[in-house]
Amino acid sequence: MPLLRPRPDRPLRVPEYRTVSCPFNGHQVGWCRALCTPVAGRGACGRVAGHAIVGRTQAILAAWDLAVGSSSR
Numbered sequence: 001m002p003l004l005r006p007r008p009d010r011p012l013r014v015p016e017y018r019t020v021s022c023p024f025n026g027h028q029v030g031w032c033r034a035l036c037t038p039v040a041g042r043g044a045c046g047r048v049a050g051h052a053i054v055g056r057t058q059a060i061l062a063a064w065d066l067a068v069g070s071s072s073r
Helices: 057-067
Strands: none
Touching: none
């Protein structure tokens, strides 16, 4: 009965190719912790910085602030 057979042990670690060492943390992380200042949408480690992505609503509000001025809010 295959349902009662124990599953083979699988490694619980994240593979090496999915992790990049973070220059701010000093160790490998699986996702960005938003510690660096992104340059052109990339973090210091070379990955796409999620904290640099501007959504549609954020872009509209930023354009409105430039056009009207932030003193009206």
